[in-house]
Amino acid sequence: MAKAITPRAENYSQWYLDIVYKSGLADQSPVRGCMIIKPLGYALWEEIRRYLDAEFRRTGHVNAYFPLLIPKHFLSKEAEHVEGFAKECAVVTHHRLRTSEDGKGLVVDPEARLEEELIIRPTSETIIWDTFRQWIHSYRDLPLLINQWANVVRWELRTRPFLRTAEFLWQEGHTAHATAEEAIREAELIHDIYARFSEEVLAMPVVRGVKTESERFAGAEETYTIEAMMQDRKALQAGTSHFLGQNFAKAFEVTYLDETNTRQYVWATSWGVSTRLIGALVMTHSDDDGLILPPKIAPTQVIIIPVPKPSAELLQEADRIAAILREIGIRVEVDRDEKHRPGYKFAEYELRGVPVRIAIGPRDLEKGVVEIVRRDTRKKEYIPLDQLSKYVPELLEQMQRELFERAVQFRDANTYYLDRWEDFEDLMHEQGGFVYAHWDGTAETEQRIQELTKATIRCIPSDAPQESGRCILTGKPSSRRVLFAKAY
Amino acid sequence: MAKAITPRAENYSQWYLDIVYKSGLADQSPVRGCMIIKPLGYALWEEIRRYLDAEFRRTGHVNAYFPLLIPKHFLSKEAEHVEGFAKECAVVTHHRLRTSEDGKGLVVDPEARLEEELIIRPTSETIIWDTFRQWIHSYRDLPLLINQWANVVRWELRTRPFLRTAEFLWQEGHTAHATAEEAIREAELIHDIYARFSEEVLAMPVVRGVKTESERFAGAEETYTIEAMMQDRKALQAGTSHFLGQNFAKAFEVTYLDETNTRQYVWATSWGVSTRLIGALVMTHSDDDGLILPPKIAPTQVIIIPVPKPSAELLQEADRIAAILREIGIRVEVDRDEKHRPGYKFAEYELRGVPVRIAIGPRDLEKGVVEIVRRDTRKKEYIPLDQLSKYVPELLEQMQRELFERAVQFRDANTYYLDRWEDFEDLMHEQGGFVYAHWDGTAETEQRIQELTKATIRCIPSDAPQESGRCILTGKPSSRRVLFAKAY
Numbered sequence: 017m018a019k020a021i022t023p024r025a026e027n028y029s030q031w032y033l034d035i036v037y038k039s040g041l042a043d044q045s046p047v048r049g050c051m052i053i054k055p056l057g058y059a060l061w062e063e064i065r066r067y068l069d070a071e072f073r074r075t076g077h078v079n080a081y082f083p084l085l086i087p088k089h090f091l092s093k094e095a096e097h098v099e100g101f102a103k104e105c106a107v108v109t110h111h112r113l114r115t116s117e118d119g120k121g122l123v124v125d126p127e128a129r130l131e132e133e134l135i136i137r138p139t140s141e142t143i144i145w146d147t148f149r150q151w152i153h154s155y156r157d158l159p160l161l162i163n164q165w166a167n168v169v170r171w172e173l174r175t176r177p178f179l180r181t182a183e184f185l186w187q188e189g190h191t192a193h194a195t196a197e198e199a200i201r202e203a204e205l206i207h208d209i210y211a212r213f214s215e216e217v218l219a220m221p222v223v224r225g226v227k228t229e230s231e232r233f234a235g236a237e238e239t240y241t242i243e244a245m246m247q248d249r250k251a252l253q254a255g256t257s258h259f260l261g262q263n264f265a266k267a268f269e270v271t272y273l274d275e276t277n278t279r280q281y282v283w284a285t286s287w288g289v290s291t292r293l294i295g296a297l298v299m300t301h302s303d304d305d306g307l308i309l310p311p312k313i314a315p316t317q318v319i320i321i322p323v324p325k326p327s328a329e330l331l332q333e334a335d336r337i338a339a340i341l342r343e344i345g346i347r348v349e350v351d352r353d354e355k356h357r358p359g360y361k362f363a364e365y366e367l368r369g370v371p372v373r374i375a376i377g378p379r380d381l382e383k384g385v386v387e388i389v390r391r392d393t394r395k396k397e398y399i400p401l402d403q404l405s406k407y408v409p410e411l412l413e414q415m416q417r418e419l420f421e422r423a424v425q426f427r428d429a430n431t432y433y434l435d436r437w438e439d440f441e442d443l444m445h446e447q448g449g450f451v452y453a454h455w456d457g458t459a460e461t462e463q464r465i466q467e468l469t470k471a472t473i474r475c476i477p478s479d480a481p482q483e484s485g486r487c488i489l490t491g492k493p494s495s496r497r498v499l500f501a502k503a504y
Numbered sequence: 505m506a507k508a509i510t511p512r513a514e515n516y517s518q519w520y521l522d523i524v525y526k527s528g529l530a531d532q533s534p535v536r537g538c539m540i541i542k543p544l545g546y547a548l549w550e551e552i553r554r555y556l557d558a559e560f561r562r563t564g565h566v567n568a569y570f571p572l573l574i575p576k577h578f579l580s581k582e583a584e585h586v587e588g589f590a591k592e593c594a595v596v597t598h599h600r601l602r603t604s605e606d607g608k609g610l611v612v613d614p615e616a617r618l619e620e621e622l623i624i625r626p627t628s629e630t631i632i633w634d635t636f637r638q639w640i641h642s643y644r645d646l647p648l649l650i651n652q653w654a655n656v657v658r659w660e661l662r663t664r665p666f667l668r669t670a671e672f673l674w675q676e677g678h679t680a681h682a683t684a685e686e687a688i689r690e691a692e693l694i695h696d697i698y699a700r701f702s703e704e705v706l707a708m709p710v711v712r713g714v715k716t717e718s719e720r721f722a723g724a725e726e727t728y729t730i731e732a733m734m735q736d737r738k739a740l741q742a743g744t745s746h747f748l749g750q751n752f753a754k755a756f757e758v759t760y761l762d763e764t765n766t767r768q769y770v771w772a773t774s775w776g777v778s779t780r781l782i783g784a785l786v787m788t789h790s791d792d793d794g795l796i797l798p799p800k801i802a803p804t805q806v807i808i809i810p811v812p813k814p815s816a817e818l819l820q821e822a823d824r825i826a827a828i829l830r831e832i833g834i835r836v837e838v839d840r841d842e843k844h845r846p847g848y849k850f851a852e853y854e855l856r857g858v859p860v861r862i863a864i865g866p867r868d869l870e871k872g873v874v875e876i877v878r879r880d881t882r883k884k885e886y887i888p889l890d891q892l893s894k895y896v897p898e899l900l901e902q903m904q905r906e907l908f909e910r911a912v913q914f915r916d917a918n919t920y921y922l923d924r925w926e927d928f929e930d931l932m933h934e935q936g937g938f939v940y941a942h943w944d945g946t947a948e949t950e951q952r953i954q955e956l957t958k959a960t961i962r963c964i965p966s967d968a969p970q971e972s973g974r975c976i977l978t979g980k981p982s983s984r985r986v987l988f989a990k991a992y
Binding site: 043045046047050051052053054055058059061062078079080081082083084085086087088089090091092098103104105106107108109110111112113114120121122124133134135136143146147150156162166167169171183185355 | 531533534535538539540541542543546547549550566567568569570571572573574575576577578579580586591592593594595596597598599600601602608609610612621622623624631634635638644650654655657659671673843
């Protein structure tokens with residue numbers, strides 16, 4: 017039997033951990049707040065990276081790599097940034113260990129204290145903008161469009177694999193522009209890439225919008241965000257891109273000579289998505305039997321299992337089918353394991369989220385058919401061998417589309433337009449969900465609502481129409497609805 | 505004019521730095537010993553990663569990701585390993601900064617001291633073997649073939665971009681096996697992958713062999729190495745794979761039940777190559793005008809430059825040629841810059857090492873030809889347009905082959921078989937080179953030779969024939985020659 021997963025209805029948090037640890041996405045590590053990303057989890061990250069990297073290249077960005085360690089004084093150069101990032105971080109103070117006096121262990125060598133402490137990057141704006149000062153002199157050097165794939169560390173108190181870990185993997189884009197308009201267009205371009213990737217590849221519908229001032233990235237003038245609904249009806253911020261104005265340019269004195277030979281500060285953006293997307297993927301699609309992966313992101317899209325056993329004849333046929341599917345670009349594998357029974361294997365591949373399972377047995381082969389089962393619906397069909405190269409890609413496309421539609425339906429069924437505070441409070445104290453409501457635009461009200469219900473303003477949605485109304489808490493006038501939800 | 509490069513003959517070390525900084529491979533950083541890998545340098549790393557990752561997959565390895573930070577006590581578990589790695593490293597002692605009392609800067613918060621210090625990984629054997637203990641129970645779990653692409657930090661006193669930096673990027677493979685024989689085969693398989701990659705892709709000839717006991721990796725029972733000759737006739741260790749015996753299995757108590765239900769320690773390997781390969785690439789092929797990149801690794805293989813200017817007509821033709829070459833898998837770009845003159849551009853692309861330059865001008869076009877220049881030989885040819893799709897790929901292959909042959913010739917011309925100590929000493933004090941000489945097999949002699957000449961034993965070459973002789977220093981008997989050189 018496959019390892020038992022706690023049902024969502026019983027304990028949602030434990031269900032999530034069970035999926036992550038038992039499907040082989042990640043493992044706990046001996047280092048506080050850090051996880052081990054296992055081969056299946058890392059393969060998902062590689063797929064995410066492959067798609068996004070191609071998009072970034074297509075839109076003119078290039079990859080580079082900046083140091084892991086940042087001198088302490090860099091962090092205090094941008095006033096808001098320091099508040100947001102300089103506090104809970106990993107601080108390197110020494111550069112040597114020596115054998116302890118009892119000869120058995122290691123101690124920090126007090127003589128190897130660094131003159132200035134180094135911080136493991138929580139994000140790289142500071143060191144990158146320090147470098148941009150050397151790289152940017154004239155309008156000819158702009159725009160500068162840099163991306164970095166890297167690890168970062170933020171000392172989080174409460175951690176959860178993929179969703180919030182002390183160390184995580186991400187990409188961080190950092191760009192410099194001659195005008196504010198161009199920088200804003202860049203932030204919006206990336207916002208659009210993130211949203212389309214989430215919906216088209218991860219099959220995860222998102223609400224697009226901008227953050228309120230109090231939820232913005234530390235040092236940003238505008239933060240664009242995509243917000244997805246998880247199966248417990250909480251929101252998850254899946255990717256942000258920031259228009260940074262001239263804040264970092266001024267903090268690090270990054271200027272250029274424009275075409276009239278006048279010195280100007282440059283305009284900036286930064287943007288990132290992280291291994292958090294893997295947590296979002298799990299919580300959008302999976303069920304009580306394990307992972308469900310949308311075909312476009314699944315490292316293995318089709319598993320072929322000879323039943324009841326991988327005899328030479330069945331393996332030959334399995335390999336033949338695999339070759340046909342591989343030829344048309346499908347990621348397919350053949351199960352050659354002789355130790356386990358079909359029932360065990362079926363459960364294992366369901367646990368690991370492989371979208372399509374093909375079982376081939378001697379009887380089916382005589383009839384010239386195979387059994388095909390889709391992971392999400394478990395619908396079983398018998399398909400003639402000579403139709404596989406047409407049927408399988410169509411099935412994968414259909415599954416991709418239907419996973420997205422199912423997620424949209426779930427979200428819409430749990431989205432409300434509320435105008436009465438009692439309804440808002442009741443909903444947030446009970447099942448939760450996305451609520452579009454009027455807000456008076458003040459940070460005080462935003463904070464008060466959070467204190468009363470734990471719900472925060474996820475975003476001011478891009479497509480919210482102008483609509484006059486009254487703030488759901490204070491009754492003060494408002495011109496559009498914003499999106500509230502409890503969030504990860 | 506392109507930025508001036510110090511000639512090799514004048515100052516080899518400065519030549520290397522000039523190439524690295526002026527061609528756009530890397531930049532200095534404000535963090536001691538750390539470099540910024542610029543887009544061209546990072547693109548080379550991505551090509552290296554792409555080739556090797558495919559080879560690792562083809563041979564059954566999977567990627568995973570382990571934490572950056574390692575608990576201090578892990579490092580002292582394997583006695584030799586601690587000597588080699590636990591000393592000069594980055595030590596994290598605190599997890600918070602706070603605003604200083606004058607309100608202007610940041611200080612380490614003394615209340616946020618970690619209970620146990622964390623070390624930024626200098627290599628990951630310890631944390632990976634701690635994990636393998638959870639993953640390995642039975643012979644069915646073996647072999648376990650894991651690779652990781654990651655950054656590591658070693659606190660080096662003297663650093664040089666790519667060759668020796670505090671932080672560098674690498675891949676580290678870690679495998680576990682049921683038998684010693686299988687682990688040794690694994691170490692040899694990877695050794696072969698590294699050697700073929702160096703020769704076939706980087707066009708860098710290597711001597712294959714094993715390290716002497718004193719040069720082995722800390723904790724290894726055998727270290728396989730590939731050694732290349734740089735243009736200053738010094739050796740560079742380009743990639744190592746280690747048979748670790750049962751040392752880490754015993755230190756971390758990693759056992760399995762074999763088919764007879766007997767508990768056994770597992771056998772281990774580890775292996776890695778790093779961004780150092782980019783330094784090796786520079787020093788193998790480049791000249792006084794800049795980088796020379798072998799076509800197989802060059803991010804841009806062909807640059808097409810409209811001369812004297814990118815007129816609409818010339819650009820159209822350039823794009824047409826680019827499309828034809830792209831179609832047959834060549835990485836090609838068209839120069840659209842209107843600001844600089846052809847001479848400047850030619851020098852810039854030479855500096856950046858683009859293997860082939862195609863210039864198209866109005867007169868040539870009338871004649872139906874283009875001018876093609878190869879970066880290394882600068883040989884200029886006029887080729888009819890309709891022959892480009894045949895000529896260019898052949899030229900790239902020829903250049904790849906000839907760069908390798910030229911490097912082999914250079915190495916062979918600077919390789920000696922010496923039997924007299926005076927000759928050895930003279931050579932090492934003058935021009936240097938590779939020397940095959942007899943050695944009595946003792947660490948004392950090895951060390952004495954290093955003290956007298958700075959030359960070390962690079963390896964005991966795999967293909968050195970049995971040959972009786974006398975140690976070049978002590979005159980004691982020896983049964984085969986080993987390879988001596990001064991090294992990076």
